[in-house]
Amino acid sequence: MTVCTDSRIRRKGSGRIPKVTLLITLAFILKAVSSCVNPVWDFDFSFNKITVKNLDNSGIYSIETDRDTMYAAAVAFEVTLSDETFLASAVHRQAEAPLPGFTSVSAMSPEPRYYPMHRITGIRIVTLEAMSPDIPAGTDVTGLFAAHVPHFINLDFLYIRADELPPVLDLEFYPNEPSISFQLFCREEIAGDKAQFVITITLSDESTMSATTSLITLLGNE
């Protein structure tokens, strides 16, 4: 009889332990599952810096160059718009409510997305040197430029018109870095021996950013 009672007590005791363990495990799984979050890695930024570099487009592909000499039919520049004050440690655009005791996890490393506070709405190119007798210094020559947006937007071989640039450059967000670059190619063979341009970008808050190219010495195509 005594042996029987002891074994019942042991069975009762040993029955509680798995139940408690199961409950704790379930609670842990629930917490762990709810800790899997959709990663958010969004930032706000402003376009406040414009830089322009010379391109050597005499070959098949254009490459950056420090030289201020170009062929008269190959005048080309690369313009970069960016946020010079941006720090990668900026506050998240959206914050997830943290779970105490658990670190949020996600299946993939999030790619940062940069949201512009002011959108790109316009581009204007003005020549500072006479390009021909018909195109004196100070003329708006935006229509004489073609453009190419490398990397992630335009994969076609040919250019787009410069006046088509704003809608192409204007994105809801910019992946990976708070900047965008585009290339400008003059469609005219410039008659003079010097060339220089002012490139002005207009943003949605009506502010503008301008950059002046270096003074380019032009070579004939002989």
Add this chain to the structure above:
Amino acid sequence: MRCYAKIMMFLLLSLAASPLLPAQGRFIEKKQAAIWFGVRDITPDSLANSGDLDFLNYLYSSDEMAEYQYLGLSAHLWFRGDWEADLKVAMYDDFAPTSLNLKAIWMPMKYMGFTAGFYSYPQLLNEFNMFHRLSDEGFYGDTDSNFRQRHIHETGVMAGLVMPVNYRFIHLTLYLNGGISALSKFNEKITQKIVNGNMKREIRYSTKSSRALFFFPEADLGLDCFRIGETTLGIRGHASWYITRRSIDYSRTTYEWTYDNPVKEVIDNPAHRFSKLEFDAGIYLTW
């Protein structure tokens, strides 16, 4: 085309396996399955370059015939009555069964009959971008540095005469086929940039179906070697000659700087004579 060819290959293999089946009330009185290896020589006329790209100037031919070696399978069926079928499938080293020669044969006379069928084979167009590289001075003629090659398929229907001669273990069959064929249509793109300048150009070609008459005589020679029961093992040879005269006409769209305002032209090229000679040999089983 490949899909149909695969179906045909499946049918050929099925026929080859059919000795395991009863003779179906002798609907098929005799069967032959063969495997063979061959070489193909294509000889195109090369015309002087004009101002327009002529793709047929770039039809590949090689004295070594290395690109056009093929492995083939075939079946010949003798049906009850005067009907026969001859089915040949061949493939290049990509093992895609893209060469087809399918014929129905009606033999109302012992030494002469009539055929009707379908014929298709692929050939290569190589480095047609050389036209632009050589002729467009001042431009990088093609900014795409890849080797340009594409298969084009000559596909046609044919009809003709067949003349079989059988003497003891020798079986010689002559076919005189003729018909109408077309080259497969294709699209190509050439991208160019001016040297020392910003100007870019893109030229898009879209070829038209190019129909032409062809003449296609063939000779089959079979020699029975061994007989085991109802089955005969033999060696076979086959030779054929294909000749046609055609051009590849196309529409050409040229874009400069941007994709606005394309210039569209329709180009009619001069006709080329091109011929194809084939030899193959292998073994067969007849039962």
